[in-house]
Amino acid sequence: MEHILQAIQSGAGGDEIAALPLPEAYRAAHVLRAEQQMWDDVPSEEKDPRKSLHVGEVPTPELAPDEVYLAVMASSINFNTVWTSIFEPLSTFLFLDRLAKESVWGARHAQDYHVVGSDASGVVLRVGSAVRNWKPGDRVVVHCNFVDDQDPSAHDDSMLAANQRIWGFESNFGGLADLAVVKANQVMPKPSHLTWEEAAVNGLCASTSYRMLVGRHSARMKQGDNVFVWGATGGIGAYAVQLVLNGGGTPVGVVSNPDRVRLLEAMGCENVIDRAAEGYKFWSDEHTQDEGEWRRLGKKVRSQIGEDPDIVFEHPGRQTMGASVFITKRGGTVVTCAATSGYMIEYDNRHLWMKLKRIVSSHFANYQEAWDMNRLIDKGAIQPVLSQTFPLEQVGDAALLVHKNQAEGKLGVLCLAPSAGEGITDPEKRERIGEDRITLFQRHARGEL
Numbered sequence: 257m258e259h260i261l262q263a264i265q266s267g268a269g270g271d272e273i274a275a276l277p278l279p280e281a282y283r284a285a286h287v288l289r290a291e292q293q294m295w296d297d298v299p300s301e302e303k304d305p306r307k308s309l310h311v312g313e314v315p316t317p318e319l320a321p322d323e324v325y326l327a328v329m330a331s332s333i334n335f336n337t338v339w340t341s342i343f344e345p346l347s348t349f350l351f352l353d354r355l356a357k358e359s360v361w362g363a364r365h366a367q368d369y370h371v372v373g374s375d376a377s378g379v380v381l382r383v384g385s386a387v388r389n390w391k392p393g394d395r396v397v398v399h400c401n402f403v404d405d406q407d408p409s410a411h412d413d414s415m416l417a418a419n420q421r422i423w424g425f426e427s428n429f430g431g432l433a434d435l436a437v438v439k440a441n442q443v444m445p446k447p448s449h450l451t452w453e454e455a456a457v458n459g460l461c462a463s464t465s466y467r468m469l470v471g472r473h474s475a476r477m478k479q480g481d482n483v484f485v486w487g488a489t490g491g492i493g494a495y496a497v498q499l500v501l502n503g504g505g506t507p508v509g510v511v512s513n514p515d516r517v518r519l520l521e522a523m524g525c526e527n528v529i530d531r532a533a534e535g536y537k538f539w540s541d542e543h544t545q546d547e548g549e550w551r552r553l554g555k556k557v558r559s560q561i562g563e564d565p566d567i568v569f570e571h572p573g574r575q576t577m578g579a580s581v582f583i584t585k586r587g588g589t590v591v592t593c594a595a596t597s598g599y600m601i602e603y604d605n606r607h608l609w610m611k612l613k614r615i616v617s618s619h620f621a622n623y624q625e626a627w628d629m630n631r632l633i634d635k636g637a638i639q640p641v642l643s644q645t646f647p648l649e650q651v652g653d654a655a656l657l658v659h660k661n662q663a664e665g666k667l668g669v670l671c672l673a674p675s676a677g678e679g680i681t682d683p684e685k686r687e688r689i690g691e692d693r694i695t696l697f698q699r700h701a702r703g704e705l
C-alpha cells in the first residue's frame with residue numbers, strides 16, 4: 257500500500273489514483289473464527305481485546321458493482337469493536353454466515369477472519385460499475401449503515417430495511433485496515449477542515465446521537481428541551497450534549513469522575529452530575545431496584561434545572577433504565593439505543609403509563625440522517641470528540657481502554673496515515689471554526705484543560 261500512500265500524499269489526481277495497482281492482500285485488524293470460543297467461561301471484564309484482535313494481512317476481496325475500494329487513512333474504535341473482540345453477546349461470525357446466504361456478493365463475507373471497524377476516512381481508489389456519485393481520488397468519510405437498496409423495505413427509512421446491517425460489525429472488510437470495501441451509499445464528503453483521524457471518528461457515534469434526538473424518527477427534541485444524557489463524555493453522549501446545545505436545549509450530563517466533570521463543563525454543559533461522587537445505587541441487590549435512589553437522582557436534576565427532563569438519552573441499559581423512566585417528565589421521552597450494562601431491562605411500568613411517558617427505540621441512522629450530521633460537522637457546528645490516536649498495530653490497546661471505560665469521547669486509529677495531523681485541506685476554515693474548539697477532547701487528554 258506504500259505506493260498508494262505516496263500518491264495520496266503527493267496530491268495525485270483521480271486518473272493517477274485510478275491507475276494505481278491494487279494489492280492482493282492488505283493489513284487489517286481482525287478476529288478469527290477459530291478463536292470464537294476463546295472466552296467461554298471468562299467474565300466479560302476479564303476478556304482482553306489485545307488477545308483476540310489481530311493485525312495482519314488478509315486477501316483483497318473482489319469489488320461488487322455498487323461498491324468502492326477505499327484507501328483508509330484513519331478509523332476509530334467503537335463499542336461494537338469491543339463486542340466483536342469479546343465475542344459478546346454473539347460471535348459476529350454468525351452475522352457473516354447469515355449475510356453469506358443472501359447473495360453471491362454476500363458470500364464473500366463469510367471468511368475465517370472478520371475485519372472489524374465501522375468508521376473510516378480515506379480516499380476512493382476504485383469504483384464499481386454501478387457507482388455514479390463517487391470517483392477515484394475523492395476524499396471521503398464513511399457511515400456504517402449497510403443496506404441492500406434493491407429491497408422495497410429499504411425505501412421509506414433504510415434503518416427499517418429487512419436486511420439492514422452495521423458495516424464492519426455485521427459485515428466483513430471493515431474500516432480498521434489499510435483498505436476497505438464500502439457500498440457507494442455509505443460514502444460522504446470528508447469535512448475539509450479536519451485531520452484524517454478527526455474526520456474518521458464521527459460517523460457511527462455522531463449519526464446515532466443525531467437520530468436519537470433530531471428528526472421524525474427520534475425523541476423529537478425541540479428548542480428549550482431539558483435533555484438528561486448518560487455517559488455525557490462518552491462516544492455517543494458527547495455528540496448528544498453538543499446536539500442539545502446546538503439545538504437550543506439544556507443538557508444535564510452524567511459522568512463518573514471529576515476529570516470528566518471538567519471536560520463536560522469545558523464543552524459548555526452547565527449542569528453536571530458525577531454519578532460516582534453521588535454514589536447512586538439503583539439496584540439494592542441483583543433482583544431489586546431502589547425507588548428511593550431514582551427519587552434522589554430526580555431531585556438532583558430538579559435542583560439543577562428546576563424541572564424534570566423532557567428527554568432522557570439512555571444507553572447504559574439494565575443499571576439505569578429504571579431510573580431513566582422514573583426521572584423523565586410527565587409526557588416526556590426516554591430514547592434508547594443500547595444496553596451496555598445488560599439488555600434484560602426492568603422498570604416500573606406504573607411510572608411510564610400513569611405519566612404518559614414513552615420509550616423510543618433507536619439504532620444507528622439512515623443515509624440522510626448520517627449525511628445531515630456530517631453536514632453539521634462540516635459547518636463547524638458540531639466538533640469531533642477525538643481524544644487520543646493509536647496506530648493500527650495498537651488497536652487492541654485502544655479497544656481495551658473503551659472496554660474498561662477508561663477513555664473519553666472517541667479513540668482514533670491511524671491506518672495508512674503515517675502520523676496524526678494530516679489531511680486538512682482548508683486551514684482557513686479550521687481557523688475560522690477555532691482550533692481550540694476542534695481539539696477540546698485532545699487537549700483534555702493531554703492534561704491541558
Ligand code: NDP
Pocket residue numbers: 334335336460461464486487488489490491492493510511512513516531571572575576593594595596597618619620621658661665
Ligand atoms: P463509550 O464507552 O464511549 O461511552 C459510554 C459511557 O457510558 C461511558 O463514558 C460511561 O460514562 C457511561 N456508562 C458506562 N456504564 C455505565 C453504567 N453502568 N451506568 C451509567 N453510565 C455508564 O460508549 P459509546 O458511547 O460509544 O456507546 C455506548 C453504548 O451505545 C454501547 O453499548 C454501544 O454499543 C451502544 N451504541 C449503539 C449504537 C446503535 O446504533 N444502536 C451506536 C453507538 C453505540 P461515565 O462512566 O463517565 O458515567
